[in-house]
Amino acid sequence: MPRVLRFFCFTVFLLTVFGCHFASTDETGTTLKPQKRSDGWQVSSLADKNFDTNLLMNMMEAIEKGKYVGISSVLIAKNNELVFEAYPGKFGINDIHSTRSASKSITSVLVGIAIDKGYLSSEHEKVLPMFPEYEGKIAAWSEQKLDISLHHLLSMTSGVKGNESAMYHSDDWIKFFFDQPLVNTPGRAFSYATSGAVVLGNVITRGSKKRIPEFSNTYLFEPLGITEYKWPITNSLGSQGLAMTGGGLQLRPRDMLKIGQLYLNNGTWNGQQVVSKRWIEKSVYPHSVSDLYGEGYGYLWRIIERKINGKPLISYEAWGNGGQFIMVFPELELVTVFTGENYGKFPETEQPFELLDKFILPVFLKGK
Structure with missing residues (x-):
């Protein structure tokens, strides 16, 4: 994809996920905002929930610029609603993934x-x-x-x-x-x-x-x-x-x-x-x-204790080689999913840990 078009698509992503109330997709079919589909998920935007989304914007920018590699999806559910969904790699919303x-x-x-x-x-x-x-x-x-x-x-x-x-x-x-x-x-x-x-x-x-x-x-x-x-x-x-x-x-x-x-x-x-x-x-x-x-x-299931800004946070998690994670945070009523393409690569497989600690969890801890 030409760099200008990639920048345009990324800009549309930021606007769509965080500020606008319409759905859009790029030429790969990647969903840029949680869409209401007939799959049982209720959807909502983070903007509607009054969350400060600057950190999530920074996360997607870092992925786009290649600071984090091989990330193929990032999804977040909060209070039983899908509130964030991004597919920065070659896989799209309809694709099954190992x-x-x-x-x-x-x-x-x-x-x-x-x-x-x-x-x-x-x-x-x-x-x-x-x-x-x-x-x-x-x-x-x-x-x-x-x-x-x-x-x-x-x-x-x-x-x-x-x-x-x-x-x-x-x-x-x-x-x-x-x-x-x-x-x-x-x-x-x-x-x-x-x-x-x-x-x-x-x-x-x-x-x-x-x-x-x-x-x-x-x-x-x-x-x-x-x-x-x-x-x-x-x-x-x-x-x-x-x-x-x-x-x-x-x-x-x-x-x-x-x-x-x-x-x-x-x-x-x-x-x-x-x-x-x-x-x-x-x-x-x-x-x-x-x-x-x-x-x-x-x-x-793995039971994990993280410390975010000095505060302990318990989760239970499913881990898979390459960057496949299902992470459940009961205290925050939060679920996150990552898929990735970093098979057999370390520490790349574990990049989602840093994405969580640095960009995602602080948003929802602050919003408690």
Whole structure:
């Protein structure tokens, strides 16, 4: 795009999002102001809410000028309304985007729904007895593997050593998990294992007799008005075509935001109870401590404490490689979503942390 036209489009963006009352799009179809669409979101402008938007204007200018790279969407919901939406990259409002490991947090929702509906007895149900076909065939065998429960998979405390890169080259991702050596007694310490989240998806399928695409559509996506999504497929025994519940689910950013809003609203979306409040509370309780930054880890959700202008602020968050984030701030009635293209790049993947701390959260803390 010629630089003059890029400047014009960016200027229209600033005017549209922050000051005017009309919607506009650039030639890529990127929405420059939250539009009322038939997707269940109520929309409003920040200007109408009397928020000082100078910092958000500065954020978008910094992204436009290349200070922050690979940011493909930024969305904000406040008080159950979509109030900010920008797509500065090649992806637009209608495009689905990989959530990478943020998918794990959605898998947690699905496990909660399966328990709510009686397909699984509880999060304390043992895992290995659900897979009788592997009896006598598991490598690095230990009797302690019989103690691994859904709770351990959800809290990343199974004791199984994670080895994600090797999993992708194996021909059975479920058995791969059980074959890995134990590095700790189940329940004792945090050990990140994507393969454990893959097992959770198959557990749901075995309990409900529904494949993950059908289960998720019936009990989660359809109630949330999510119509566009794509589950990747795993390698599995007998080429069963099992959905990959450890990462890579593709969703529209607006629909990622719905997952965050669902958690903020204790499991309800537009008045419908989709997953129980009990499960939400369990999901965001710190059952373990991550070995990444020492943050709390719930049921496939990270519990983060930030300090903004010296004030602590708690959030629960879904994180994915490349810059995929769903972030829920209960105290502020706020949900933010980022998608990005910085796969395997650090610290670029974590640029949204600075965008939050420097540009977004101060706006809403001041407006409390």
